[in-house]
Amino acid sequence: MATTVKQNGQITLPKAVRDHLGLTPGSQVDFRQTADGSVILLRKDHASQIDRFEKLRGHAGEGQNTDDIIASTRGEL
Template sequence: MATVTAKGQVTIPKSVRDFLGIVPGSEVEFRRAADGTVVLTRADAKRPASRFAKLRGHAGEGLDTDTIMALTRGET
């Protein structure tokens, strides 16, 4: 919940800003959905990385599957 100021401004709650990746300078869009609700979305092309994308990586250059499996089993 947010309170509208005399200037018509509201503060977007931190949890929503964090979820959408909104930082100072981000552009947001307000649009009315078919059911009459108002939806806030990020209007610029930048999208926050998913929690899984942050974990994505690789085991190293040039390692094949057998080597990776041996490493995970502690065989090397």
């Protein structure tokens, strides 16, 4: 689906997108940029649900690598 950006920066969301997100006149939306540079559109009241998981995303931190974990599981360490 595509839409055109008007001179003042406004766009019209395609009906399929509005229906999918359950947007009605007066609904608020939130735009988020992802790590790969894409932008996602969320219904504002659903954005807080995403936020609590977003902070858990990414690398678990320093620790054992895969080979160490496998060796430990086999009792080799």
